[in-house]
Amino acid sequence: MSVNKMVIDGVYETSKMRVEIHDDIVIKTFKKARNSTQRYTREKKALHLLLGQKGFPQIIEYDDALQSIVMSRLKGERPETLSELQAGQLRALVHVLNETGVARHAMPIRDFIVDKDGNLGMVDFERVTFRAFRYSPIWNLALKVNQYNLLKLINVYQPQALSAPESEHFYKLLRMRNSLTKLKPLRNSLRNFWSYGKVVSMKKTLS
Numbered sequence: 042m043s044v045n046k047m048v049i050d051g052v053y054e055t056s057k058m059r060v061e062i063h064d065d066i067v068i069k070t071f072k073k074a075r076n077s078t079q080r081y082t083r084e085k086k087a088l089h090l091l092l093g094q095k096g097f098p099q100i101i102e103y104d105d106a107l108q109s110i111v112m113s114r115l116k117g118e119r120p121e122t123l124s125e126l127q128a129g130q131l132r133a134l135v136h137v138l139n140e141t142g143v144a145r146h147a148m149p150i151r152d153f154i155v156d157k158d159g160n161l162g163m164v165d166f167e168r169v170t171f172r173a174f175r176y177s178p179i180w181n182l183a184l185k186v187n188q189y190n191l192l193k194l195i196n197v198y199q200p201q202a203l204s205a206p207e208s209e210h211f212y213k214l215l216r217m218r219n220s221l222t223k224l225k226p227l228r229n230s231l232r233n234f235w236s237y238g239k240v241v242s243m244k245k246t247l248s
């Protein structure tokens with residue numbers, strides 16, 4: 042399937058979404074597809090939690106039927122790198138994000154905007170975890186993933202901005218991530234086996 046990854050006449054469109062970029066607002070519509078409702082609901086909730094916070098789009102209105110969100114536009118360009126000052130701004134954005142009860146699953150540089158004054162902003166919140174309660178095991182794991190992604194981004198563009206303990210912690214998390222990645226094929230095999238078993242059991246029940 043051909044996917045258009047360019048912004049043409051203010052529109053960015055893929056098989057999963059359509060983003061209309063206007064002067065002051067952005068309209069993001071999630072196309073009906075696998076997990077589209079979940080991604081739409083996550084983004085809407087994250088934007089509600091981030092209302093009033095500087096450096097994040099502000100939700101204006103939404104339409105659950107169309108799975109469409111109207112939000113304020115962060116003016117600027119997507120960066121190709123981060124300055125040392127912006128690495129500090131990144132830390133501040135992630136701190137606000139976590140304090141409001143949101144943790145990102147990933148943090149690619151394409152999800153940031155830099156304005157004409159060099160200020161960093163963050164966009165796209167469809168793949169996040171929310172804090173149910175402070176000591177939730179799921180939330181604590183999400184924070185570790187979030188911390189890994191933060192340190193990884195700084196390590197790529199401004200490694201000298203990491204303290205020695207942070208650098209050590211990053212590589213510890215990296216080793217942990219690599220170990221878990223090696224277990225992924227086993228996890229997928231078990232998941233497929235479990236799904237197959239449920240189908241067979243259902244067929245026997247119906248026969």
